[in-house]
Amino acid sequence: MPEETPAVAPDYHYPPMDQRKVIGTRVSRLDGIAKSTGAAKYNSDITPKDLLFAVLVTSPYAHARVKSVDTGAAAKLKGVTAVRTILDAGKEVQWEGQEVAVVAAVTEEIARDAARLIQVDYEVLPHLVREDDLDKAGANAKPAGESVTGDPDQAFKDADVVSEGVYGIPVITHCCLEPHGLAVAWNGDHVDYWPSTQGVSDAAADLGRALTVPAANIHVEMQYIGGGFGSKFQAEAFGVQCAQLSRASGGRPVRLFLDRSTELLIAGNRPSGYGKIKMAAKKDGTITAWQSQTWSTGGLGGGGFGAELFPYVYHQVPNRRVNHTAVSTNCGSARAWRAPNHPQASFLTCSALEDLAAKLNMDPLDFFLMNAGYTARAEAYKAQLQKAAELMEWKKNWHPRGEGSGVVRRGLGLGVSTWGGAGHGSKCLTTIHPDGTVVVELGSQDLGTGTRTIIAMVAAETLGLPVSAIQVNIGDNKYPQSGASGGSTTVGGVSASTRKSSVNAVEKLFAQVAPSLGTTPDKLEAAEGTIRVKGDPSKSLSWKAACNKLGVSKISELGENEPRRAAREGLNTGGVAGVQMADVSVDTETGVVRMNRMVAVHDCGLVINPKTAESQVMGACIMSVCAALSEERVMDQQTGRMLNADMEFYKLAGIGDIGEIIVHMDITPENDKRGVIGLGEPPTIPGIVSIANAVANAIGVRVGRVPLTPDRVLAALERRTA
Amino acid sequence: MSEKKPTSTPPSKESGFSRRGFLTSVGVTGGALTTGILTTEAPARAAAPTAVGPGPVPFTLTINGKPYKVSLEPRTTLCDALRNHLEFTASKRVCDRGTCGACTVIVDGKAVYSCTVLAIDAQGRKIETLEGISTPEHPHPVSQAFVNNDAQQCGYCTPGFVVAAKAFLDHNPNPTYEDVKHGLGGNLCRCGTYVGVRKAVLEAAKQRHGGTNA
DSSP: OTTOOOSSOOOOOOOOGGGOSSTTSOOOOTTHHHHHTTOOOOTTTOOOTTOEEEEEEEOSSSSEEEEEEEOHHHHHSTTEEEEEESSOTTOEEOSTTOEEEEEEESSHHHHHHHHHHOEEEEEEOOOOOOOSSGGGOGGGEEEEEEEEESOHHHHHHHOSEEEEEEEEEOOEEOOOSSOSEEEEEEETTEEEEEEOOSOHHHHHHHHHHHHTOOGGGEEEBOSOOSOOTTOOOSOOHHHHHHHHHHHHTTTOOEEEEOOHHHHHHHSOEEOOEEEEEEEEEOTTSOEEEEEEEEEEOOSTTOOOOOGGGSSSSOTTOSEEEEEEEEEOOSSOOOOOOSSTTHHHHHHHHHHHHHHHHHHTTOOHHHHHHHTGGGSTTHHHHHHHHHHHHHHHTHHHHOOSTTOOOSSEEEEEEEEEEEEOOOOOOEEEEEEEOTTSOEEEEOBOOOOSSSHHHHHHHHHHHHHTOOGGGEEEEOSBTTSOBBOOSOTTOHHHHHHHHHHHHHHHHHHHHHHHHTGGGTSOGGGEEEETTEEEETTEEEEEEEHHHHHHTTTTOOEEEEEEEOHHHHHHHTSBOOOEEEEEEEEEEEETTTOOEEEEEEEEEEOOBSOSOHHHHHHHHHHHHHHHHHHHHTOOOOEETTTTEETTOSTTTSOOOOTTSSOEEEEEEOOOHHHHTTOBOOOSSGGGSSHHHHHHHHHHHHHSSOOOBSSOOHHHHHHHHHHHHO | OOOOOSSSOTTSTTTSOOHHHHHHHOOBOSSTTOOGGGGGGHHHHOSSOOBOOSSOEEEEEEETTEEEEEEEOTTOBHHHIIIIISOOTTSOOSSSSSSSOTTEEEETTEEEEGGGSBGGGGTTSEEEOHHHHOOSSSOOHHHHHHHHTTOOSSOSSHHHHHHHHHHHHHHOSSOOHHHHHHHTTTOOOSSOOHHHHHHHHHHHHHHHHOOOOO
C-alpha cells in the first residue's frame, strides 16, 4: 500500500555538489524588491487602528535612587490615555537611560509633552562608568581567578625573545537602525505582539511570563527586522509596560520604538576588552609562552572572558598564564554582539602576535603559518592564510614594520577567527497542495541574512522545483517552533528542518504517484519540475500532474533539526576558521587612517547561497572598519553620561570610508561534506585587528587602543620619535 | 549625596540647544526656520511669517502627485507626518536629526532628510517618497539594481539609499565610481551593504541613461 511507512529513515543528505540545481547558485534575496521599494513593513512601520504612541521617561543619572515620581500632570494632559511608573520610589537606577516611567497618548507629540510633565526626584549616588584604567576601578573590579598551564615562568626565562604590550578595544553599541521597540495590543485574555525580535517563536513565552498571560494567547508577528546583531531577544522592560499601557487604554494598540539616544544607551552593547600581554618565542619564531591580564566591562554585571579564549585560536601554546578581571560599571547592560567576546579576544591576541613577530623581525604571515600547529585546525588556517595572502599579494606588498618613507605610509596586517555555528533546534512544515502549490512554514525570522531565500532554495532543491515555486512563510509564531537567531545557528537549523520536511513530503508524494508510473516509490525522484523514474526520465509526470493525483488531500510533513543528531545526519555541523587581511594608508601628519583593501577568507561548510553569504562577510568587514577606525561609546566619568549617544558622534563608516573588499568563501568538497555552518558571526572577528596590525606595520609603532582615531595615531607617532 | 531636582530631565539632551530640540519647539511658518536645502527658496516666502499653533493646524501636503489633507501640530516633522499620520513608511526614522539619511525623500527635485523638515513647511512643495517612485509591480531601476547586487541586508537603510540614489542619478546621470562614493555619503548603513550599493548605483545609471563610466 502506498501509505506504508518506509522501513528505514529517509536519506536526508544533500545531493553531491555537482548534481545540485539550486543550492550553491547565486540567488537574489526573495524579499529584495519588497525592501528596495519600501513595501516591506517593519513593526516600527505598522499603524493598527486606534494606535497610541508611548514615550519613555529615562534616568539622566548613571546611578541614583528614585525619591518620587509624580505622574499627575501627565495623566491629566488631553490626549493621554495611560501613564505607568516603571521604577517606584526607593528603587535605584543603575545606568543613564534606564526606564523610569512611560506614557501613552493619541499622538507621539502629546506623549512627548506628557513625558516632560512627569516629575522625578532623584537622590544621586556615586557611579563608575569608565574601566579603561583598571587602577581606578577599585572595588568594582572583580578578579576571576588565574588559570595556569605548563610552566610560563620558566618559559619566559628560557625565551630568546619576549614581547610585551597593552591593548584595548572599547565598548561599542549595536546601533540597530530600527531601534528596539514594539507595538502591542492587550485585549481581554489575548495579546497581539509586534516586536522587533530575533526570536519570533520564543517571544510569546518571554512576554507571557512578564504579563502572566499564557503564551498560547499571545500572537507574535514580525516580517522584517531592521537589525539586531544579538541585541534583540528579550521582551524589554519598556515592552512589558507598553502591554500594560494597552490594557489600561482599553486594549488599544500601543507602539514604542526607542529614540536614538536611548537606543544607544540601554539597548545593548559589546563588552570592552583591555589587556596587558606578554609573549615569548624562540629565535626561529616558535611561540613558547603566553601571559595575559585582561579586563572588561559589560555594565553592572562586569564583562567575563573565559580562560579558554586566550591565546585566541593559537590556543595550544604550551605555557600560559591567564587572568581576567570583570569591571562592574553603571552603564547599560551588554548583550550578545555578533560573536560574543571573539572580536575582543582576536584583537588582543593577534595584536600581541604581530608585535612578537615584529620583534623577531619576521613577516607575520610566516609567523602565523609556522605556529599554526597551535590551532585546532592547522591545515585549514594554513590554507586560508595562503589564500588570503595570494588575494592580498602579501609577499609583494608587505614590508618590515615601519619601513617606507613619505608622509603617507602604507601597511598590511592580518587577523584570524574561529566560531561554532551549528544549527539550532528548528521545525519546518512542508505542504504540497493538490494544485502543485508548495508552502514551507517555520516560526523563524530573516534578520537580513537571507534566511527566507535559503529556505526556499533548500525546498526547491529537494522538490526539483525552481525557487519561485516555493512559498516561504516565516515571522509568525503560528508556524512550527524554530530557534531564535543567535550564535550563527539559524542557517544550519532552518536548512536542516526544511530539507527533512521536504524530503518527508516528497516521499509521501512518491508513494501516491508510484502506481500510476508502474513502479515503487523508492525508484522515484523529483527533478526538473517532474516526478520521474530514476534512470528512466521518459517515465515521468509533471509536478502539477503528480500533485493532481492527491485528489483533495494535501500532504503536510514536519521535519526537525535536532542539534544532538544533526552532525550524524550530515546536514549541519559547527566549527569554522577565518583569516582577514587589511591594507591601509596612514597620513603621518594628520593621523588619518584610510582603508585601501580588505581580504576575507572564510569557510562555512556547505554554502547554500554564495551571493548572500558573501554579503554577510562584506558587511562584517565594514563593521570591522567602523570598530577599528571610528566607533566607540565615550563615557564621561564626571557626569556619568555617554557623550556620543547619537549618530553624529557615534561614528559609523560611510560608503566612501571602506576601501575595496575582496571576499573568498572557502567552498571545497571537503568543507561541503561538513554540512551547513552559520556565517553571521565569524567574519566580524578578525577584521578589527587586521586593520590595527596594518597601521602598526605602516607607521612602525603600535597604536594600542582602537578605534585608531587621528589623535591616537599622532600620539603613538610622537612616542616613536620621542 | 542628595540632589533635589525639580524635573526628570535636568541635565538631559532636552535642556541644551540642539537642532532637534529647536525644531520641535517652534511653530512658525514661512520658511525662515527651515533647514538644509529648502532654505535656498526661503527668503521670498519669509516676508510675512504667520504664527500658527500650538495644536493641530489643517493644511495640505502634495505627495507623489496627490493632495493629502492633514491636521498636524506645526512641530511635526515631515518624517513623522509621513510615517505616523499618512502611512508612507518607506521613509524610516533612525537618527531623527539629519545624520543617517534613512528618512530621505525628494522635495522639489532634491533629496532631503525628512526628519529635518517640518511638515507644515513642506506645504506647496512637490514631495516624492519611495512609494511614489518604485513599487513591487513596477520597480524603479535603482530598486532592481539593489536586488541584483544584493545592496541590502536588514533593509532599514535601503529605502533612504534608493531615494538618495535616484535623486543623485537625476542630477548625475553618468557618475564615476568615485562620484558614487561622494554622492551617497549622506546615508549610513549598519549591516554593511556599501559594496553592493556602489555597484547598484552604477548599474542603475547604465540602465537608465546608457552611461558608460564605471
